[in-house]
Amino acid sequence: MITGGDGTRGNDDNHTPVPRSFFDRPVLEVAPELLGRYLVRTAPDGRIVLRITEVEAYAGEADPGSHAYKGRTQRNASMFGPPGHAYVYFIYGMWFSLNLVCGREGHASGVLLRAGEILTGEEHARKRRPKARKGTELAKGPARLATALDVDRTLNGTDVCSTEKHAPLSVLAGESFDADRLRSGPRTGVGGAGAVHPWRYWIDQDPTVSPYRPHQRRHRPRSLDSGGPKT
Numbered sequence: 001m002i003t004g005g006d007g008t009r010g011n012d013d014n015h016t017p018v019p020r021s022f023f024d025r026p027v028l029e030v031a032p033e034l035l036g037r038y039l040v041r042t043a044p045d046g047r048i049v050l051r052i053t054e055v056e057a058y059a060g061e062a063d064p065g066s067h068a069y070k071g072r073t074q075r076n077a078s079m080f081g082p083p084g085h086a087y088v089y090f091i092y093g094m095w096f097s098l099n100l101v102c103g104r105e106g107h108a109s110g111v112l113l114r115a116g117e118i119l120t121g122e123e124h125a126r127k128r129r130p131k132a133r134k135g136t137e138l139a140k141g142p143a144r145l146a147t148a149l150d151v152d153r154t155l156n157g158t159d160v161c162s163t164e165k166h167a168p169l170s171v172l173a174g175e176s177f178d179a180d181r182l183r184s185g186p187r188t189g190v191g192g193a194g195a196v197h198p199w200r201y202w203i204d205q206d207p208t209v210s211p212y213r214p215h216q217r218r219h220r221p222r223s224l225d226s227g228g229p230k231t
Helices: 027-033 122-128 142-148 192-196
Strands: 038-043 046-058 086-091 095-102 109-120 169-172 182-185 200-203
Touching (some): 027 046, 027 109, 038 109, 046 122, 046 142, 095 142, 109 122, 109 200, 122 142
Antiparallel strands (some): 038 046, 038 169, 046 200, 086 095
């Protein structure tokens, strides 16, 4: 996916559903390979196709930055399910974030979708993000992405490998990009022991990638660019 050079948009191969075996692997393999994939959101008011440009990996019970670090709860239960499903959570009492479960069932690892480029359906995204100054800001940050795509807890547990025509969420093959543009670094907003992991991945020089912010203790709701811990 990453090493294939520049992809050609509009190619039928770009719209091939990603198989469940893609997600049934270690999170640090899956996360960087999600870059360039297409996320399709089919909502009642229309369809949006987003090219994933920034992600973060979370390694479940082995990762202090993960929601699953202390084990299974009602909130994070979908993370312990089979790979290739969505984990959606509410953060700071204001915003939703979308994650994709990967690894073997019961392991609880996942990838946070931090940012993306909206390829089709921008008019639908703008209805939900009317204050965005330009198209590159519609899904620039995890809360903005979820808002633009109308993602909430009703989509928690959704199978993103579904081949159904009108599946609410699905991940497609997407397009490749030059391997030299792959970057990694610390996860946004993650403190403590989890701060040392360079598990944030992004496509360099892509205008939709969100700015990095180190962890800071806060006592009020964050903005749509807010960081973690995430999954």
